[in-house]
Amino acid sequence: MAARRRIDTMEENRTKLLAAGRKAFAAEGFASASMDELTASVGLTRGALYHNFGDKKGLLAAVVAQVDGEMAERARAASAGAGDAWEQLLAEGEAYIAMALDPEVRRIVLLDGPAFLGDPSHWPSQNACLQATIEAVENLVADGVMRNVDIEAAARLLCGAALNAALWVAASDDPQAILPRAAEAFRLMAGGFRPTPH
Amino acid sequence: MAARRRIDTMEENRTKLLAAGRKAFAAEGFASASMDELTASVGLTRGALYHNFGDKKGLLAAVVAQVDGEMAERARAASAGAGDAWEQLLAEGEAYIAMALDPEVRRIVLLDGPAFLGDPSHWPSQNACLQATIEAVENLVADGVMRNVDIEAAARLLCGAALNAALWVAASDDPQAILPRAAEAFRLMAGGFRPTPH
DNA sequence: TGAATTGACATACGGTACGTATGTCACCAT
DNA sequence: ATGGTGACATACGTACCGTATGTCAATTCA
Incomplete structure (x- = not known):
């Protein structure tokens, strides 16, 4: 199986985080949504979040x-x-x-x-x-x-x-x-x- | 000087907290307002806040x-x-x-x-x-x-x-x-x- | 009037969450 | 093949909320 290109997985992770953010923010509201839980729910950590969106509000803005x-x-x-x-x-x-x-x-x-x-x-x-x-x-x-x-x-x-x-x-x-x-x-x-x- | 009645000081503290909440929420927004700073600004502690308003949202509701x-x-x-x-x-x-x-x-x-x-x-x-x-x-x-x-x-x-x-x-x-x-x-x-x- | 009690508030503590600083390892260029 | 880059994980410090507990003045009652 061909090795996944770097850019592809990053785009995939961004998409996953966006989807998770959308779900979490809609369900619990921005203030109550935990970034630890959110990232874990898509198999990542907060590291990925802060790298891709800067901070919690950055994710909200994207959503x-x-x-x-x-x-x-x-x-x-x-x-x-x-x-x-x-x-x-x-x-x-x-x-x-x-x-x-x-x-x-x-x-x-x-x-x-x-x-x-x-x-x-x-x-x-x-x-x-x-x-x-x-x-x-x-x-x-x-x-x-x-x-x-x-x-x-x-x-x-x-x-x-x-x-x-x-x-x-x-x-x-x-x-x-x-x-x-x-x-x-x-x-x-x-x-x-x-x-x-x- | 007549000793301050208990009920009076309580009413006064409630009013002080309300005013402080109003100022802090307007200036920083509810999420960013720190209850420690807010209560300290009127010479009280969070104890007074939670006794009078139940929780942070209680103060917001009152304001x-x-x-x-x-x-x-x-x-x-x-x-x-x-x-x-x-x-x-x-x-x-x-x-x-x-x-x-x-x-x-x-x-x-x-x-x-x-x-x-x-x-x-x-x-x-x-x-x-x-x-x-x-x-x-x-x-x-x-x-x-x-x-x-x-x-x-x-x-x-x-x-x-x-x-x-x-x-x-x-x-x-x-x-x-x-x-x-x-x-x-x-x-x-x-x-x-x-x-x-x- | 003085002791007991109440309750308004302070203090101490636990838990959680955010943001950052640092580490690591896969991928890419040379 | 090797050095570098960067995407992400890990570890840490800090801040803050809510609660549990302590304390002391004001009130009540004998």
């Missing part, structure tokens, strides 16, 4: 970037399936709401991420969700589908509303029942950005 | 409740000064946005609170801000100033939008410049809940 990227991907997929441009924006927002049902997203990206890494705007991952919304709003304003509103401000409010509603849905006793109520209110409120029929 | 209460107070004051009922709701929202400029509010209530104490809906303080908004929306819907929308959902979205916009404002390089943009977009979006003229 956040990964999950954040997947969220943007999901949002794109959701908007692609919708009808006109306005419906696509709404679909994107509703997709965010639905995403927060995912414990990984909620715990890692929405709670521990901001608390331990600081404001999402300054993340290297640039908060992919927000970026996508900004682009969408940009186009909608250009096409006259939305009023001539401050692009970033509108995107921020839409994302914030969606994500906060999502936290509500996720923390409730019966998420499935709450979800449509949140989605409906979101559609309504977002309508505030549409031009008045005059 | 959160205090700040949360003050936020509700500020919101009430803001809405009281506004014109009609609709303007009062908007004023409340804008007050939340302004509040998140306060480092204590941002760090303690918006970031560390949810991360370490769980969803604000389940806090003993009941998330006073949200409660106030719910009541406001309730009245507005009853009076026909707002459409017949799901009360809690609408309140959640309004609060979420405002608070998230606030995080943006606070994290930006020039908060004073961003604030009006956020406030304006908020007014616009909230308008989505108003009845359509016709």
